[in-house]
Amino acid sequence: MRFHGKKILVTGAASGIGRATAIRLASEGAQVTIGDINEAGLAETAKMMASTPRICTFDASDTASCRALVDAAATDGLDVLCNISGILKWGPSLDFSIDDFERILKINTTSVFALCQAALPHLIESKGNIVNTASTAALQGIAYTIAYSASKHAVAAITKGLAIEFASKGVRVNAICPGHVNTPMGNAAPPSGDVNWDLVMRNAPKLVDGSCEPSDIAAMFAYLASDDARKITGSLFTIDGGQLAG
Numbered sequence: 001m002r003f004h005g006k007k008i009l010v011t012g013a014a015s016g017i018g019r020a021t022a023i024r025l026a027s028e029g030a031q032v033t034i035g036d037i038n039e040a041g042l043a044e045t046a047k048m049m050a051s052t053p054r055i056c057t058f059d060a061s062d063t064a065s066c067r068a069l070v071d072a073a074a075t076d077g078l079d080v081l082c083n084i085s086g087i088l089k090w091g092p093s094l095d096f097s098i099d100d101f102e103r104i105l106k107i108n109t110t111s112v113f114a115l116c117q118a119a120l121p122h123l124i125e126s127k128g129n130i131v132n133t134a135s136t137a138a139l140q141g142i143a144y145t146i147a148y149s150a151s152k153h154a155v156a157a158i159t160k161g162l163a164i165e166f167a168s169k170g171v172r173v174n175a176i177c178p179g180h181v182n183t184p185m186g187n188a189a190p191p192s193g194d195v196n197w198d199l200v201m202r203n204a205p206k207l208v209d210g211s212c213e214p215s216d217i218a219a220m221f222a223y224l225a226s227d228d229a230r231k232i233t234g235s236l237f238t239i240d241g242g243q244l245a246g
Contacts, residue, residue, distance in 0.1 A: 002226040003080075004029035009073035011060070011115065012084035014041025016183030017133065019048070020214035021082055021221045026050045028222060033073035036085065060085045060111040061103065070118035078122035080225045083112050083132045083155075090145040091191030101147040108151035113158055116173075120166065127170035129233075131224045132159050134175040136203070136240050143199040144191070152177075156236055163234030172233040174224045179205055179240025181212045203243055210241025 008025050012018030013034035019041075022034050026049040033054040036042050042055045058069040070078070086108045089100050116130055123129065137145055138152035159175040166173065180186055205211060220237055223229055238244060 001029035002222070002228070005031070006079040007031045007033070007073070007077050008080040008082065008225065009033045009035065009070065009078060009115075009119070010082045010084060011035045011058075011069070012086060012133075013045050014038035015045075016084075016185060017178070017181060017214045017217045017221075018082075018084040019045045020218035021084060022053065023048050023050075024215070024218040024222050025080075025082075025225070026053065030080075033069075035069045035073070060107045063110070063114045066111050066114040067118045070115060070122075074119070074122045077126055078119060079126045079128040081115060081119040081123065081128075081130045082221055082225065083115055083130065084221075085111060086133060086151075086185075088145075088148050088185050088188065089191075090148060092144060092193040092195060093146050095193055096147065101150075104147040105151050105154070108148070109154040109158070112155055116158065116162060120162075120171065123171045124166070124169045129172035129174070129225060129229075130159075130162070131221050132173070132175040134159065134177045134236060136177050136179045136238060136243050138175075138177055139236070139238065139244060140203075142203055144195060159236065160234045167233055172229070174229070174232060174235050174237065176217060176220050176224070177236050177238045177240070178212060178217050179203075179210070179238070179243040181214060181217060183214055186211075205241030205243050206245050207241040210243070212239055212241060 014036035135152040137149040138156040163173040
């Protein structure tokens, strides 16, 4: 019960990593607010949780909606923000839509900063922390995922910069860098067009059955959000089945 009495906001909680993280944190005693654009998915997540969450729909592409989500979650204070909402679209760069590029940055990057910015006054008061979701795409070049990689490199930069800026105020900021995770987003159909699959498979996990389950990533969220990680800030934690090992 590491989170007994702690108030935690989890975004992207309608499925995948966000759902698994909300379930894990509730099982350890947290009072969880779950946010996503998918209201039906949030309702399904709530049924799986050990305690009844506060359910809030929000649009990660809208800054005002991000701020309203934090306001709702912090009604009685806030101890942890878990930024998990995100989208992935990939394909040959010569054909990639600029509109899609900008939408990915807005949802994966701008929303992360907006949510952090809104949450930080509450986290300063509670001496709380933030756990963001980056990616192995934040740590190396990956062909055909230029927009997604750019968005996640930016999340890594946001994480490290905020960690430095707010360390003296008692707020920790870290990020997790998952490799392939068995989620609807991670298992989406591949793009059409001129794709060199040898380049794609360079980034396959090295472990046998190296793809992660959402619960694997949720376990790291729980660790970083807890007092067990009280000396950790500004760090990027990779969970990738050996994808980046070499």
